[in-house]
Amino acid sequence: MQRRPRTLAALSALVVLSGLATTGPALAAGDAPPVPTQIEGVDRGAVWHSLRTGETVGIVSIPNKQAAVLIQSEGEAWRALRNGPLSEYGRWVLGGIVGLLALFFLLRGRIRIDGAKTGQTIERFNTVERAAHWLTAGSFVVLALSGLNLLYGRHVLLPILGAQPFATLTQYGKIAHNFLGFAFLLGLLLIFVMWVRHNIPERHDLVWFLKAGGLFSKGVHPPARKFNGGQKVIFWATIVGGAALGYTGVQLIFPFSFATLLELQLFQLAHAAIAIVMIAIILAHIYIGSIGMEGAFAAMGDGQVELQWAREHHSLWVQEVTGEVPDHHHPAPKAPAE
Numbered sequence: 001m002q003r004r005p006r007t008l009a010a011l012s013a014l015v016v017l018s019g020l021a022t023t024g025p026a027l028a029a030g031d032a033p034p035v036p037t038q039i040e041g042v043d044r045g046a047v048w049h050s051l052r053t054g055e056t057v058g059i060v061s062i063p064n065k066q067a068a069v070l071i072q073s074e075g076e077a078w079r080a081l082r083n084g085p086l087s088e089y090g091r092w093v094l095g096g097i098v099g100l101l102a103l104f105f106l107l108r109g110r111i112r113i114d115g116a117k118t119g120q121t122i123e124r125f126n127t128v129e130r131a132a133h134w135l136t137a138g139s140f141v142v143l144a145l146s147g148l149n150l151l152y153g154r155h156v157l158l159p160i161l162g163a164q165p166f167a168t169l170t171q172y173g174k175i176a177h178n179f180l181g182f183a184f185l186l187g188l189l190l191i192f193v194m195w196v197r198h199n200i201p202e203r204h205d206l207v208w209f210l211k212a213g214g215l216f217s218k219g220v221h222p223p224a225r226k227f228n229g230g231q232k233v234i235f236w237a238t239i240v241g242g243a244a245l246g247y248t249g250v251q252l253i254f255p256f257s258f259a260t261l262l263e264l265q266l267f268q269l270a271h272a273a274i275a276i277v278m279i280a281i282i283l284a285h286i287y288i289g290s291i292g293m294e295g296a297f298a299a300m301g302d303g304q305v306e307l308q309w310a311r312e313h314h315s316l317w318v319q320e321v322t323g324e325v326p327d328h329h330h331p332a333p334k335a336p337a338e
């Protein structure tokens with residue numbers, strides 16, 4: 001093993017010397033020097049093979065031992081995966097969810113409050129809960145946009161913006177991405193601490209899933225406490241996906257501090273793949289929390305929701321908070337047709 005670096009040094013010297021020897025004085029300015037095809041006693045194919053496959057390693061005396069890596073073959077596989085299947089499947093996943101949400105909106109329309117509104121509101125989320133949500137949400141949106149720009153920007157934005165504006169935007173986007181990752185993780189921690197006890201799976205969540213949450217059928221409202229089955233899925237996807245993004249992201253911000261080059265390449269692929277799945281899930285969440293459902297946004301807006309909305313979507317929670325017993329046999333009167 002000790003022999004290798006010295007062999008390499010000797011071979012390199014040979015290559016350089018023979019290169020000089022064959023570079024005659026007759027070269028015109030701008031001409032590339034002829035590449036020597038034969039080095040006496042050296043099998044160039046074997047030299048290339050041993051460099052290419054990492055059999056021959058370099059040696060450095062500076063602290064950064066990574067500088068001794070001459071060619072890292074896995075880098076080619078990483079690049080092919082990133083620019084190939086990862087980007088390709090990512091496009092399908094993101095395009096797919098946008099298409100599905102558009103289709104859902106066309107078929108189902110906005111989910112309305114079925115019963116007559118009471119004019120009364122109850123507090124759904126307090127100021128601290130809303131601040132934590134918007135810290136997480138605001139940072140996630142910037143992270144998602146600046147991250148997608150790193151993967152797709154050169155194909156999507158560069159042709160529209162031109163080189164200089166795109167470079168400036170990407171530069172600021174990268175800085176924002178590096179810093180906001182920590183804001184997102186703080187929000188995630190707060191959300192976890194505040195809401196984990198409301199997100200333990202329960203038996204009635206099964207009923208919620210069996211009835212698809214009433215999402216596809218007007219007037220169907222399976223019972224739920226503070227969070228229904230679907231929201232629990234969003235919660236755990238946010239926590240687990242967010243933690244995985246945080247873990248892989250920190251490795252990438254501090255390259256080589258904790259991981260080798262190969263590990264960093266794997267972390268990068270995992271980071272991007274998890275982010276794409278999470279963005280798709282969050283797009284569905286944003287849809288249902290805004291235009292998709294009447295009365296939902298207020299929960300995270302001023303924190304107060306219409307009592308009838310709460311009765312329909314979180315009947316058991318209303319019972320806990322107000323003491324009101326839900327009357328399943330005599331549902332609330334229907335809202336007058338608009």
Ligand code: HEM
Nearest residue numbers: 136137140141231234235238282286289290296297299300
């Ligand atoms: C940017 C637009 C967003 C809007 C309009 C929005 C809206 C909402 C609303 C209205 C709720 C309360 C639902 C209820 O009262 O039952 C909520 C809850 C929640 N949000 Fe968001 N949100 C957004 C972004 C995000 C992002 C980016 C994340 C995480 C990365 C997130 C994570 C959560 C979680 C974990 C909950 C509790 C579980 C749930 O309701 O699904 N939100 N959001």
